[in-house]
Amino acid sequence: DIQMTQSPSSMSVSLGDTVTITCRASQDVGIYVNWFQQKPGKSPRRMIYRATNLADGVPSRFSGSRSGSDYSLTISSLESEDVADYHCLQYDEYPYTFGAGTKLELK
Amino acid sequence: EVQLQQSGAELVRPGTSVKLSCKVSGDTITAYYMHFVKQRPGQGLEWIGRIDPEDDSTKYAEKFKNKATLTADTSSNTAYLKLSSLTSEDTATYFCTVWTRFAYWGQGTLVTVSS
Numbered sequence: 057d058i059q060m061t062q063s064p065s066s067m068s069v070s071l072g073d074t075v076t077i078t079c080r081a082s083q084d085v086g087i088y089v090n091w092f093q094q095k096p097g098k099s100p101r102r103m104i105y106r107a108t109n110l111a112d113g114v115p116s117r118f119s120g121s122r123s124g125s126d127y128s129l130t131i132s133s134l135e136s137e138d139v140a141d142y143h144c145l146q147y148d149e150y151p152y153t154f155g156a157g158t159k160l161e162l163k
Numbered sequence: 164e165v166q167l168q169q170s171g172a173e174l175v176r177p178g179t180s181v182k183l184s185c186k187v188s189g190d191t192i193t194a195y196y197m198h199f200v201k202q203r204p205g206q207g208l209e210w211i212g213r214i215d216p217e218d219d220s221t222k223y224a225e226k227f228k229n230k231a232t233l234t235a236d237t238s239s240n241t242a243y244l245k246l247s248s249l250t251s252e253d254t255a256t257y258f259c260t261v262w263t264r265f266a267y268w269g270q271g272t273l274v275t276v277s278s
Contacts, residue, residue, distance in 0.1 A: 057224075057225070090262065090266075092208070094208075099258060099260075099268035099269065099270060099271055100200075100208065100258070100260075100268060101266075101268075102262070102266035105262075105266070111265075111266065112265065143207060143208050145208075145210070147262070150222045151210060151212075151222070151223070151224035151225065152198070152210040152213075152224075153210060153224075154200075154207055154208040154209065154210060155207070156207045157206075157207035157208070
C-alpha cells in the first residue's frame with residue numbers, strides 16, 4: 057500500500073501566519089492527492105483536488121503544491137476559521153490512503 | 164445539489180453485525196463511486212473501500228476485507244456498509260463520500276461497540 061507520511065502531526069499557529077503542511081508519498085502518485093479540512097464533529101471538506109486545484113468555494117489563501125513525492129497544503133494569512141484538522145489522501149492507486157492528519161491549534 | 168444522508172447512531176454488542184446506510188438525493192447513485200471512510204475517536208481518517216453501484220464492483224483496503232461489506236440498491240439510491248464480528252476497535256464514526264468534480268460527504272454514523 058502507498059504510505060502518505062504527513063507532517064507535522066500538530067502545529068501551534070497564530071492568526072496571520074503562513075502555514076504549510078506536507079505529505080510525502082512512498083511511491084509515485086502523480087497528481088492524485090486531495091487535501092481535506094475537518095472541524096470537530098463535522099464531516100471533512102475537500103480543499104484541494106489533483107494536488108494543486110482549489111475546490112469550489114475554498115478561499116484563495118489556500119493552495120496546494122507538489123515537489124516530486126512531496127505534496128503541500130499552504131494557508132496564507134491564517135484566519136480563525138482555518139483552525140482545524142487537515143488530511144491528505146492519495147487516490148492514484150487502490151487502496152486509497154490518508155495521511156495521519158495535522159491538527160492546527162491557536163497559540 | 165447532491166446530498167448524502169446516513170443512518171442514525173448505533174449501539175451494538177461485541178460479536179454482532181451492523182448495517183449502515185447512505186442515501187443519495189439530488190442525483191442517481193450510479194453516477195458515482197461511493198466510498199466509505201472510518202474515523203475512530205480523536206484519530207485520523209481510514210479509507211475502507213468503495214462500490215460502483217453501476218455494476219456492484221468493489222475495492223477494499225486489506226484490513227477491512229473480512230470486516231466490511233459494501234452493497235448498493237439502485238432502486239432506493241442507497242449504499243450500505245455492513246460491519247461484522249464487531250469489537251471495540253470498530254467503535255468509530257463511518258462516513259460515506261463521493262469524490263468527482265465535487266466532493267460530497269454524509270454526516271457520519273457513530274457506531275459504538277459495547278456490552
